[in-house]
Amino acid sequence: MSGDVMALESDVTIEAYNTPNETDKPIMAHPPDIYSDNSLEEWLEAVLMSSNKAIKLDFKNIKTVGPSLDILVKTSSWLNINRPVWLNADILNGPNVPLNIAVNATLFLSLIQEKFPNCTVSTGWTTLYLPFFPNSTYTQKMVEKMHSLVGKMPQRITFPIRAVMARPAWPHLSWLLSQSKRYSLTLWQGKTDPVTVKDLLFIRNNSQPEQIYYDLYDPVLSQFKDMVCEY
Secondary structure, eight states: OOSSOSEEEEEEEETTTTSTTOOSOEEEOOTTOOOOSOBHHHHHHHHHHHOOOEEEEEESSGGGHHHHHHHHHHHHTTSOOOSOEEEEEEEEEOTTOOSOOOOOHHHHHHHHHHHOOSSEEEEEEEOOOOTTSTTOOOOHHHHHHHHHHHTTOSSOEEEEEEGGGTTTTHHHHHHHHTTOTTEEEEEEOOTTOOOOHHHHHHHHHTSOGGGEEEEOOTTHHHHHHHHHHHO
């Protein structure tokens, strides 16, 4: 919380998810973990009281969303959430994912409108990077379907894009950005994804700065920041 990153992201799930011991308590855990000593309530209190960073909550299943938004509302009643809140889920199947493992799009979006509309909505695609199919990426059909789901929402919308797939899909992603001034992309990197600074600079040079957010690992992040400073 004392670093220079602008936002803190954490995965949220229901305690003991999909087991006989399942509760309705949101905890901070990344699948396949279903137990944690850190609840969403505790995490929010610590972040809000000890930092000024934006908050991004990443939901891997629809069961977690309602109880988590209830906690956000409860927390906001006594603690000022005076920073951006992003609510994220992969709501559509994306590149290289044959099975439907996406979070229910209709329910996710309706729960946000009902319970915690004062947020940035972050909606993405499930993806799998396969080095032997490096050109498999987002399609025009995928981005059009996403736009049809979120285009009429009042909130700012950011689309998490697997950075290694961004440049080959740029004609489609550029089209998506052009559909609304409320739209942006968040370029994220899988831990072993071979993201290049050259590709990141291409995207930066072909978009507006306010349209792109970055969720990258070092050394790529540091190299990219150095290159941008040189510009």
